[in-house]
Amino acid sequence: MILSNADLSALYLTLKLALASTFILLALGTPFAWWLARTRWRYKFFIEAMIALPLVLPPTVLGFYLLLLLGANGPLSAIGAAPLAFTFSGLVIGSVIYSMPFVIQPLHDAFQAIGKRPLEVAATLRASPWDRFLTIALPLARPGFITASVLGFAHTIGEFGVVLMIGGNIPGQTQVLSIAIYDHVESLGYASAHWLSGGLIILSFIMLVLVYASNRRFRVFKI
Amino acid sequence: MSLEISFNLQREDFAMHVELTLPETGVTAIFGPSGSGKTTLLGAIAGLENIPDSKVIFKGQCWQSNSSFVATHLRPIGYVFQEPSLFPHLTIRQNLEYGLTRVAEKDRRVSLDNAVELLDIGHLLKRQPHTLSGGEQQRVAIARALAVSPLLLLMDEPLSSLDNKLKQEILPYLESLHRELTIPVLYVSHATDEVARLADTLVILKAGEILGSGPIQDMLTRLDLPLAHRHDAETLIHGTVISIDPEFGLTSMTCADLVFTVPGNTLAPGTTARLRIAAQDVSLTLKKQTGTSIQNIFPATVVELQTENHAQIMVKLQLGDLPLLARLTRKSVEVLAIKPGIQVYAQIKSVAVLA
Numbered sequence: 001m002i003l004s005n006a007d008l009s010a011l012y013l014t015l016k017l018a019l020a021s022t023f024i025l026l027a028l029g030t031p032f033a034w035w036l037a038r039t040r041w042r043y044k045f046f047i048e049a050m051i052a053l054p055l056v057l058p059p060t061v062l063g064f065y066l067l068l069l070l071g072a073n074g075p076l077s078a079i080g081a082a083p084l085a086f087t088f089s090g091l092v093i094g095s096v097i098y099s100m101p102f103v104i105q106p107l108h109d110a111f112q113a114i115g116k117r118p119l120e121v122a123a124t125l126r127a128s129p130w131d132r133f134l135t136i137a138l139p140l141a142r143p144g145f146i147t148a149s150v151l152g153f154a155h156t157i158g159e160f161g162v163v164l165m166i167g168g169n170i171p172g173q174t175q176v177l178s179i180a181i182y183d184h185v186e187s188l189g190y191a192s193a194h195w196l197s198g199g200l201i202i203l204s205f206i207m208l209v210l211v212y213a214s215n216r217r218f219r220v221f222k223i
Numbered sequence: 224m225s226l227e228i229s230f231n232l233q234r235e236d237f238a239m240h241v242e243l244t245l246p247e248t249g250v251t252a253i254f255g256p257s258g259s260g261k262t263t264l265l266g267a268i269a270g271l272e273n274i275p276d277s278k279v280i281f282k283g284q285c286w287q288s289n290s291s292f293v294a295t296h297l298r299p300i301g302y303v304f305q306e307p308s309l310f311p312h313l314t315i316r317q318n319l320e321y322g323l324t325r326v327a328e329k330d331r332r333v334s335l336d337n338a339v340e341l342l343d344i345g346h347l348l349k350r351q352p353h354t355l356s357g358g359e360q361q362r363v364a365i366a367r368a369l370a371v372s373p374l375l376l377l378m379d380e381p382l383s384s385l386d387n388k389l390k391q392e393i394l395p396y397l398e399s400l401h402r403e404l405t406i407p408v409l410y411v412s413h414a415t416d417e418v419a420r421l422a423d424t425l426v427i428l429k430a431g432e433i434l435g436s437g438p439i440q441d442m443l444t445r446l447d448l449p450l451a452h453r454h455d456a457e458t459l460i461h462g463t464v465i466s467i468d469p470e471f472g473l474t475s476m477t478c479a480d481l482v483f484t485v486p487g488n489t490l491a492p493g494t495t496a497r498l499r500i501a502a503q504d505v506s507l508t509l510k511k512q513t514g515t516s517i518q519n520i521f522p523a524t525v526v527e528l529q530t531e532n533h534a535q536i537m538v539k540l541q542l543g544d545l546p547l548l549a550r551l552t553r554k555s556v557e558v559l560a561i562k563p564g565i566q567v568y569a570q571i572k573s574v575a576v577l578a
Contacts, residue, residue, distance in 0.1 A: 117308050118310060120302075121304060121308045123270075123294070124269060124301065125321050127321070127325060131325075140310075
């Protein structure tokens with residue numbers, strides 16, 4: 001067996017984390033990105049800057065504050081919540097925040113690119129606001145959803161700093177692929193590091209190829 | 224009266240004042256240069272623009288007032304936008320059905336087949352929008368708007384995004400709409416040729432103000448309005464074919480007891496058509512000329528004169544019930560001593576039949 005049990009469980013955990021984070025981000029990000037794309041609120045740039053923050057911050061900074069917030073002595077514990085640091089749930093919260101710009105941004109751009117004309121047309125064709133969102137906005141934003149899903153998923157898989165800060169390195173519970181690779185390299189287990197790293201490169205490349213291929217296919221549909 | 228609309232709009236760079244009542248049937252053209260507020264007016268009627276302090280009442284139903292606002296999707300309108308704006312993720316058939324299926328069965332008066340036939344798009348139903356030409360797309364957009372069985376059809380310069388050739392391709396369809404629809408149509412345009420062919424009533428907008436509104440024949444010939452002073456100022460006449468002279472290829476058409484002779488022999492007796500007489504092509508004589516090549520000569524009364532520039536004067540005549548414009552040189556007016564009230568003969572050099 002080339003991959004040890006620990007490696008396999010790290011792989012499983014990573015995929016689970018990426019799926020959960022992507023799912024939560026799409027569920028929360030869709031209405032949020034829609035609001036952001038349509039609002040005329042003059043201070044929306046504050047929100048935009050906040051969402052972009054994880055892009056520029058070192059992950060350790062984010063992880064550090066999340067650790068304080070979610071830890072046993074953090075404010076959440078003080079009000080009676082179970083400490084989430086060093087748990088899978090804690091990892092999900094960290095990943096959601098860390099990968100947020102990669103999901104919100106493409107959704108926002110896709111909604112904005114639709115413009116108001118198709119929605120006005122739908123309104124004159126008797127479609128209610130909710131109907132317009134479901135039958136016009138969502139399908140027209142499809143390339144944005146594909147990009148958002150893949151980028152959110154892939155970015156969570158590649159996450160290292162935040163996970164290490166708030167998840168530690170507990171095999172089977174919080175040890176994800178990127179950290180398993182780090183461990184292999186530390187202990188000079190280059191063969192295992194190669195298998196995991198090479199696999200990750202191929203997986204990421206395939207996902208990105210799918211994004212760009214599908215976006216090219218949908219470009220002809222722009223109004 | 225079917226549609227009443229009034230509002231006062233004050234924006235930083237644009238003010239608009241509208242008080243308008245529009246007729247029950249026929250095509251009303253909203254005519255004016257770009258930036259005059261035509262689209263804003265249409266948007267207010269459709270509910271796409273919510274203008275404070277506005278009032279929109281359609282056949283007794285209040286669509287907008289100080290205390291109420293009926294959302295666009297609840298107003299029984301059809302809207303054709305400047306660009307076809309077909310939904311790119313749906314086929315042509317799905318585009319047409321989008322509105323149709325959202326109309327309650329009991330309110331459907333136009334079937335998909337009606338709309339498809341009227342615009343002649345049956346062969347396009349399975350295609351995707353981006354594979355259609357601009358003209359075909361706009362025909363689908365018009366059919367899509369008709370398929371919701373609107374009680375009021377709003378068209379915002381539906382031909383302006385098309386080149387002249389495509390325009391000529393679509394105009395006949397619009398004319399057949401005009402003949403076959405019993406609902407009022409509001410047609411925004413800045414092109415006089417479209418207006419002359421389609422409109423029954425004309426509303427002239429300029430910089431947010433309504434300069435005038437009324438039957439198109441009157442609007443075209445009112446000397447206090449800009450249309451009578453364009454270089455191609457014209458008079459419009461609704462004629463009925465009475466007979467055809469096959470030997471010379473000429474058609475006789477009547478309007479208000481006058482008989483006009485026009486070239487062409489394709490129209491059957493009994494059909495009606497619009498005749499256009501350019502002010503340029505009308506000349507006046509004090510006595511009836513004989514030995515002239517001109518076919519259409521009618522006695523007329525001079526009603527009004529307005530100087531256009533140093534050299535030219537626009538003269539408004541009355542031929543029985545019909546108004547007629549003639550553009551003369553200032554010199555001729557002086558030599559012939561033409562002034563309001565005198566009797567003259569109008570010689571019409573050419574009459575064009577529209578479509």
